[in-house]
Amino acid sequence: MVIENRWPVMAGARFLPVGRLDDLIGALHADGRRVVGPVVEDGGIKMAEIERAAELPFGWTASAAPGLVRLSRRPANDRAAGRAFDNGPAWSGIKPWTFPSRVDALTVETREDGSLGVRVEAPANQPTAVIGARACDLAALAVHDRVLAGGPAIDPDYAARRADLLVVAVECALATSTCFCTSMGTGPEVTTGADVVLAEVDGGFVARSDSPAGERLLAGLDLAEAGPLRVGAAIEQVTKVRDAMGHAVEAEGLHDRLLANLDSPRWEAIAERCLACANCTLVCPTCFCTGTVIESDLDGRESSATRQWDSCFTAGFAQVAGGGSFRPHHADRYRQWLTHKFATWWDQFGSSGCVGCGRCIAWCPVGIDVREELAAIAGPAITDLPAAAPATTPAAAPIAVKGTRILAMAPTALQPGSIRTDYVTATVTEVRPETADTATLRLVTGDAALLAARPGQFVMVAVPAFAIPPISISRINPDGLELTIRAAGPATSFMTRLRPGAELALRGPLGRPWPIEDAYGRDVAIVAGGIGLAPLRGLLDQVLAERDRFSSIRVYLGARTPRDRLFVAEMDALAAGGLDIRATVDRAGPEWLGRVGIITDIFRNAKATGQNVTAFVCGPERMMTAVVDVLGDLDVPREHTWLTLERRMECGVGLCGHCQLGSRFVCRDGPVFSVAELGDDLRREGL
Amino acid sequence: MTTRITSALDRLSPAVHARLAELTRPVAYPAGAVILREGTDTPFLGAILEGRVALRLRVPERGDRVTIVTVEPGELLGWSAVVAPYRATVDAVATEPTRLLAIDAVALRDRLAADCELAAELLPLVLESVSDRLSGSWQQLLDMFGARVHEPW
Incomplete structure (x- = not known):
């Protein structure tokens, strides 16, 4: 059936004799492109820049198993001994060429005159042609297109590389035992995303074009038609590969089945074996997580930031302020990786994050096999329908998987490319100490976007020589912003010690603001713990400015000690003006005559129902969950209880x-979410 | 801003409330008054009506005191009046002019032994007070607003 369907696709296919591969490469070079193809290196096949066809892995074949990849020479009398691509997908995939492991991102410098200069590095790309990309590689490319170029923020380096990429794909003639693209609906047939598709047959290649650029390339080579015999052989070959792979992963309903098993004991069992070495994420063609690495010159006047591959398996990946990690255990990290690939990726990007290439299986040093783990954790598909063989669905379109409930997460306001990624400078006009370790910087800027910031949003703040932290906006003035910063690490310590006249580079405003309109006509409760008052201060400003729109306004403040309270004079003045502000501290000396105790004590004994309350809560997560509990006891609706979450950004x-x-x-x-939106995720550890 | 005066004892049934009233007298303390002293007998179980009472512990070898928690209107003061050995575990100091309803400790213990209905209603309130102090102390032990050791930035 597949064979019948494939004939129309192959109509007009040409034959490229193996001896003319160099003509193809030459044409690509003549087009100003570097050419990348598979080569044998260090016992494996990787994608590398090549000059001529002879560098391709002619005569090599490969076998793979969990934790094992072996290359071997085909015997000279093997019919496939003269083939270049009959050896499975290259371990590197094409990701290093479209999304390199290290890219210059930003330079921040203090100029001679003392002003701050920020340069966002322009993509420095060379037009590239890839020969030998597989169906799984193209499916991964389509996934990256959505993640890196289809969202509200676009990775400029990726977008530039992608725009200049020409792909000569090869349909697989060999499936290793770790391949499972048939299960994920991505291969082995190349259906979309390539400019030229080759199928390697005896003596050469059946070649067809799938884009205007591909057609120009093939037309320029002046090739003869392939003819039905060769086309038939090509079709039969890839069909055999499909049949050999079988159906290793039951993708149907996998999203729901995985997420229903977040507490499976199997996660701990995997963690016994998983080394958290990150190999799987490095070879995965869709893994896109990166970290920012700052390098500074010795006098601290200039530093550069590079974007580098990171992995959710590393200890520091989910580490936040204070050194704690949201995923401290190997089991947490494996669960994150697997549930993201096969479940939450759908929610975020409308497709699976796995293309079934099997690299993570082959290159796992302890041989963990995702196919086996998925079956053990998610169980069989819950359906009475016979499992249909996945169609050769275009990789760029979402694969409809029956029984999958996709959560609509993408905020509607965020159009593709709508988030700016440039920096603007702002000048510090005042530094006001709040506590021993916290100061408020008053900044002046003329940037319209920053001045249009809304309470609850944050900015990324860059100064030379330091990491670039996210800082929440604590007030929006007509001529600038205020940032309230606690000195907890090198960058924030530096920022709290700045003097008026200093410049900062800001990127933003970012994130979803507090939904103040949700409280119109209702009772407002603002609950702040510690530095959590900073992102709520701008909200309080706005609530007071629109005071008549709310039934009542109450403010609850918690701090560690009286000396750790923020904006003391400001809050005292508001209280003196009649605003209902109740404060408590966790401990105090005898000089403190106010309330002592945890913040939930303030309203625990409230008698009135909270059904008309909209609550805005910010503080340490442990405090927020305690507050959410008490607010729930008071019948404050979950959809009217808003939190701002802390995660590593x-x-x-x-x-x-x-x-x-x-x-x-x-x-x-986020970072602002309602308790109803967060659901069980608010309390689930290790997520 | 007016403070609505409520007593923790309002949650008792009218009958029990009436029987308890025989043992109860209103008391007022000026700001700064020491109501309970750590290690001494607890003279009464109190229901705060108005004001604020700080529960303080002496910091070893420093002589000064730290306020662990404050007791506010609507809350009970002096659970140790009904829990052996009936000695106060903290100093209780009024930080504001404070009014409370004081139930005599000895008489209350006698009544609890004799009046099961009263015991069944009152003791859960006392336990709730102890439970609140305990869970509050645990959260304070977490020191979640406290200084952090290290941040990536």
Whole structure:
């Protein structure tokens, strides 16, 4: 059946004799492109820049098993001994060429005159042609197109590389035992995403074009038609590969089945074996998480930031302020990786994050096989329907999987490319100490976007020589912003010690603001713990400015000690003006005559129902969950209880992956969420 | 802002409330008054009506005191009046002019032994007070607002 369907696709296919591969490569070179293809290196096949066809892995074949990849020479009398691509997908895939492991991102410098200069590095790309990409590689490319170029923020380096990429794909003639693209509906037939598709047959290649650029390339080679015999052989060959692979993963309903088993004991069992070495994420063609690495010159005047591959398996990946990690255990990290690939990826990007290439299986040093783990954790598909063989679905379109409930997460306001990624400078006009370790910087800027910031949003703040932290906006003034910063690490310590006149580079405003309109006509409760008052201060400003729109306004403040309270004079003045502000501290000396005790004590004994309350809560997560419990006891609706979450944010725009929480990127989809939106994820450890 | 005066004892049934009233007298303390002293007998179980009472512990070898928690209107003060050995575990100091309803400790213990209905209603309130102090202390032990050791930035 597949064979019948494939004939129309192959109509007009030409024959490229193996001896003319160099003509193809030459034409690509003549087009100003570097050419990348598979080569044998260090006992494996990787994609590397090549000059001529002879560098391709002619005569090599490969076998793979969990934790094992072996190359071997075909015997001279093997019919396939003269073939270049009959050896499975290259371990590197094409990702290093479209999304390199290290890219210059930003330079921040203090100029001679003392002003701050920020340069976002322009993509420095060379037009590239890839020969030998497989169906799984193209499916992964389509996934990256959505993640890196289809969201509200676009990775400029990826977009530039992608625009200049020409792909000569090869249909697989060999499936290793770790391949399972048939299960994921991505191969082995190349259906979309290539400019030219080759099928390697005796003596050469059946070649067809799948884009205008591909057609120009083939037309320029002046090739003869392939003819039905060769086309038939090509079709039969890839069909055999499909049949050999079988149906190793039951993709139907996998999203729901996996997410229903977040507490499976199997996660701990895998963790006994998993080394958290990150190999699987490095060879995965869709893994896109990156970290920012700052390098500084010795005098601290200039530093550069590079975007580098990162992995959710590393200890520091989900580490946040204070050194704690949201995924401290190997089991947490494996669960994150697997549930993201096969479940929450759907929610975020409308497709699976796995293309079935099997590299993670082959290159896992302890041989963990995702196919086996998925079966053990997610169980069989819950359906009475016979499992249909996956169609050769175009990789760029979402694969409809029956029984999958996709959560609509993408904020509607965020159009593709709508988040800016440039920096603007702002000048510090005042530094106001709040506590021993916290200061408020008053900044002046003329940037219209920053001035249009809304309470609850944050900015990425860059200064030379330091990491670039996300800082929440604590006030929006007509001429600038205020940032309240606690000195907890080198960058934030530096920022709290700045003097008026200093410049900062800001990127933003970022994130979803507090939904103040949700409280119109209702009772407002603002609950802040510690530094959590900073992102709520701008909200309080706005609530007071629109005071008549709310039934009542109450503010509850918690701090560690009286000396750790923020904005003391400001809050005292508001209380003196009649605003209902209740404060408590966790401990105090005898000089403190106010309330002592945890913040939930303040309203625990409230008698009135909270059904008309909209609550805005910010503080340490442990405090927020305690507050949410008490608010729930008081009948404050979950959809009217708003939190701002803390996660590690590196890019701030949903591209780097660090702040993922289930189907959300906290930086982009939050950081403000309602308790109803978060559901069980609020309390689930290790997510 | 007016403070609505409520007593923790309002949650008792009218009958029990009436029987308890025989043992109860209103008391007022000026700011700064020491109501309970750590290690001494607890003279009464109190229901705060108005004001604020700080529960303080002496910091070893420093002589000064730290306020662990404050007891506010609507809450009970002096659970140790009904829990052996009936000695206060903290100093209780009024930080504001404070009014409370004081139930005599000895008489209350006698009544609890004799009046099962009263015991069944009152003791859960006392337990709730102990439970709140305990869970509050645990959260304070977490020191979640506290200084952090290290941040990546």
